[in-house]
Amino acid sequence: MVEPILSVEKLDVSFSTFEGLAHVLSKVTFKINHKEVFALVGETGCGKTVTALSIIKLLPRNSYVQGRIIFNGRNILELKESDMVEVRGKSMAMILQDPSSSLNPMFKVGEQLCDAITSNDPNIKEPKRYALELLSKVGFKDTERVFNSYPNELSGGMQQRVAISISLTGKPTLLIADEPTTALDVLTQAQIIQLLKQVRDTYSTSVLLITHNLGLVATLCDRVGIMYFGQVVEIGPTYDLFYNTKHPYTKGLLQSLPYNKLKNQTLPTIPGDLPSPLSPPSGCRFYPRCPRSNESCSKDVPEILPITDKHYVACFNPLSGDE
């Protein structure tokens, strides 16, 4: 089997706060293969962005990280900051949630793009030509005009495409997209998804897509990891995850999608709230809200184990296929 591009192994992240130690990630484990789009899905506050930031090693100072993040054969967590600057942008890049604030308002798009190009490779003679080429690759027709625009003169979708073009300057092998479509309307979302697909094909980049939009996952992703409260509870190929759901939380998520419900039916939800990361429940972190929990759930933490060769689940009482 081919080595995965990124392999996160038993990643624990906690933050020291005034109220105590907050355990945000607990034994997060997943892999991303070459040219694969992998999605991390979960509700707000479950640790998706923290996972992304620990992969690119930009967590805030008050964080404690344990585990291993192997990227291109090297453990990211052991790299020095000076080496990490070389990794960022060149072999790993990130797209942020809100395109309107991820571009510096003081500079023209072109300047920022050229800055990114020369900071990745100071030897490039004509950064502008490369910049225009990148802009046309992300779907701009009048590249010269975009090049000379300030970020506030572009629409949200255009800004996000510019942000994607900036992240592509170093031809990264891994692109982390942190909710790239959350701030955009539905039509623009579709365009950005198309663009990400295209990027994956032309640059043979692997993509780590962080989202809570299951529709997006279904159209774009090869494999999906479902996160709940700092743990990956289920990993599997997209189709299996949607149609052969194993974890009760995944099922709850899928049921609460509003698409196939009749008008007068109440939308099912998952009862209860996220517990506090300051005092996580013992045992399985989902058991207080889980319809299938029994005694053992409150005592032991379920390991994430394979059910088939590609489908992994962390549950003592997984659903069987026909439920």
Place this chain on the structure above:
Amino acid sequence: MNKLTLSKETKITLKLIKRDKLAMLSLLIITFFIIVSIFAPFIVPYPSQGEGLPVPEKRFLPPSFENPFGTDYLGRDVLSRVIFGARISLFVGIFVVCVAIIIGVPLGLIAGYFGGKVDDVLMRITDVFLSFPSLLFAIALVATLGPGLFNAMISLSITWWPWYARLARAQAVTIKEQPYILASQVIGVKGLTIVFRHLLPNALTPIIVQGTMDMSSAILAEAGLSFIGLGAQAPSPEWGLMVSTGRIYLLNYWWFPVFPGLAIFLVALAFNLFGDSLRDVLDPKSRKAGGQM
């Protein structure tokens, strides 16, 4: 280069300034003083007297057509001396503020952006400077360096940069939380590049405002130092020095100390008012409200 948008920005700024009558007035006074000081040798009635040549037979003449501001205790034309003094005062103001900004702002931005130990070390150093009253500290410094205009300017700059370091640090701390800073971190831009390429331009507005307001304090402080004999030395036409030598004649020959004093007052007021309205104008909130001021 930035023709399209920048001119739009500038247009809005100008429009807002134009609406503000006080700002226009102060801008007018500042430009007047700048023009006058640039062309001083060509427009003053008696250039040589302006630079300090005594004319003993014309001592203490009251304001007249020949000497609109009268003459001083050495018979020199006060108008010429006040106009020559404008050169010194404006230069001092600009020099002191620029040096303070050049030293203070980079240090403050670096402290604010990198945080941690760098922040601690840099900010404790500035705290040492800030713990003395600035004018007193400046007096102590000039006394050590020796009286003189240049030494006065140096010591004023040394006592003023910490204020800019504080201001820039506060800016950096807020701006570094902006997503576009994270966005440049994730593509591997190095720390110092982020500080000067991304933080600096976004932090500049309050620094410009503070600088304009400080221009007046710098002129005042330098006039103060000259007044107590630590700044410019006779026969320099420095305003503070003129007020100081003229003050004993105030009751008999009022024009000698009053006109340089008036000049200090006018310039300080103009810079203060202009800085004030600049703050209103450059504040994006006042723009959103349609610039109602």
